[in-house]
Amino acid sequence: MFVAKGAGHMRLERVGEKQFRIFFTVDELEEIGLSPEEVDLSGEWENFFIDTIRNLKDEFNILEEGTIFIDMDFIGKQDPVFVMTIQTMEEQYFPSDWDETDESTDTLHYRFSDVEDVIQLAIRLKHDYSRGELYFFENRYHLILPIVCKDEYERLTAIIKEYGEPALQTIPYIQEYGKKLVDQWAIHQLNYFFNKT
Incomplete structure (x- = not known):
């Protein structure tokens, strides 16, 4: 401090x-x-x-x-x-140790002001992605999505930013203080309950 x-x-x-x-x-x-x-x-x-x-x-x-x-x-x-x-100026957007063959898992964390935005995002991702956790905290919906490679990161980020914005809170903070709405398979579950097509 x-x-x-x-x-x-x-x-x-x-x-x-x-x-x-x-x-x-x-x-x-x-x-x-x-x-x-x-x-x-x-x-x-x-x-x-x-x-x-x-x-x-x-x-x-x-x-x-x-x-x-x-x-x-x-x-x-x-x-x-x-x-x-x-x-710094020489830093790249991705860490140098995260390349195309990296099998480590990273996470995207976005927040949304309206649950309808989350649902529409899930519908758009229906055929490409099924994982994720959904939380509610301070009148915002927080979607936490595990990812496995740079390509998936780039592809999901390009889509998600049309519906929400990067969250400022850390993931452990949301997991501890937020209300969990959907566990593990959020995108799949949202499509199951809200996508009738």
Whole structure:
């Protein structure tokens, strides 16, 4: 845990080699004169991010420079959480050890605001994919799909992004705190119950 300039203690969680989540409350933001509604408008936000990133790099001894991607979501109805991803220029979209012959399993995790979007996605994937878990958390539907190779990753991602968006919460977090709706064979089950064609 570290302290950003002028702010109270904020919870910091490392969710990947170069991805981090930073949690803090609206009250903590207001103490330093920041408002979530003005995140894209205020120069104070830019200074806050610069200071936060500097502290984050010091905390985890991150030496390389690169592009910083920042996404903001909310826990419950008001407290924001920022996801920061550091990506260097020479990095590829996929890890170097994940090639066409790799048999290891990875996972896609997307969220949807409407269950109808999940159903329509399942119908579209009917003949190509049958696995997955479906959860409900904070008024969003979370679909967790295990994948086995780069080709499957690319193919599924191209389709899923038309219906939902990447989830910010980690998979273990959703599995622990979300309400499980369908286990293991979500795409198959959704087609069984909702696809009459």
